[in-house]
Amino acid sequence: MSQLEARIARLRSRIQRACENCGRNPADVELLPVSKRQPPALVREAAALGFSRFGENYVQEGILKGQEAPGLEFVLIGPLQRNKARTALTHFQQIMTVDRPELATRLRALAQELDVVRGIWLQVDLWGEETKVGGADAGGLEAVFQALEGDPRLPVQGFMAIPPPEDPGSFHALARLRETWEQREGRRLRLSMGMSGDMEDAIRAGSDQVRIGTAFFGSR
Numbered sequence: 001m002s003q004l005e006a007r008i009a010r011l012r013s014r015i016q017r018a019c020e021n022c023g024r025n026p027a028d029v030e031l032l033p034v035s036k037r038q039p040p041a042l043v044r045e046a047a048a049l050g051f052s053r054f055g056e057n058y059v060q061e062g063i064l065k066g067q068e069a070p071g072l073e074f075v076l077i078g079p080l081q082r083n084k085a086r087t088a089l090t091h092f093q094q095i096m097t098v099d100r101p102e103l104a105t106r107l108r109a110l111a112q113e114l115d116v117v118r119g120i121w122l123q124v125d126l127w128g129e130e131t132k133v134g135g136a137d138a139g140g141l142e143a144v145f146q147a148l149e150g151d152p153r154l155p156v157q158g159f160m161a162i163p164p165p166e167d168p169g170s171f172h173a174l175a176r177l178r179e180t181w182e183q184r185e186g187r188r189l190r191l192s193m194g195m196s197g198d199m200e201d202a203i204r205a206g207s208d209q210v211r212i213g214t215a216f217f218g219s220r
């Protein structure tokens with residue numbers, strides 16, 4: 001068994017155990033490998049093990065990796081500047097960091113022009129100054145939804161967040177926020193939260209997708 005296979009096996013059993021502890025089905029928790037600052041060869045190795053979608057933080061790095069590991073999907077999980085929006089929509093299948101109306105409006109215009117459909121996630125930050133990782137607060141989210149106007153080219157998959165570490169309560173706050181918006185929108189919305197160090201708490205609070213870098217690929 002390769003080191004990568006061993007890490008993935010350990011991760012699977014962590015997810016399994018976390019789900020058993022709260023009565024969830026492990027099949028309902030997606031494992032998104034985060035390949036930032038990892039060599040393309042390792043991404044190809046993961047692809048050979050059945051993974052076809054990877055999270056990347058930087059537009060340029062994601063494009064390069066896509067060239068060196070072709071046939072895979074890349075999801076942008078890092079902050080997006082408006083001047084990179086066109087490149088991001090061209091090369092990434094999903095964008096998980098839509099957090100302001102100006103960006104949403106720009107993405108809509110570009111999606112129309114490029115004639116593409118891209119799943120998007122709204123990045124939430126309920127903690128403000130503490131984290132500075134980007135993301136909309138509750139009022140900001142409202143504005144982003146409005147700017148999107150349910151555009152079918154940019155279907156909203158759900159919410160993504162990087163809560164402050166060591167605060168499991170923040171996962172529950174995100175779960176409540178998701179519930180509120182599910183009621184308003186009248187449909188299911190997914191929640192992407194939990195990383196290598198805190199995925200168990202995130203799963204317990206209802207995460208649908210954990211984004212795993214180091215526990216998947218090893219240290220960066």
Ligand SMILES: *Cc1c(COP(=O)(O)O)cnc(C)c1O
Nearest residue numbers: 034077195196197211212213214
């Ligand atoms: C790097 C990163 C991850 C993965 O972090 P690990 O702690 O290595 O699992 C997940 N989400 C985002 C947004 C990241 O930037």
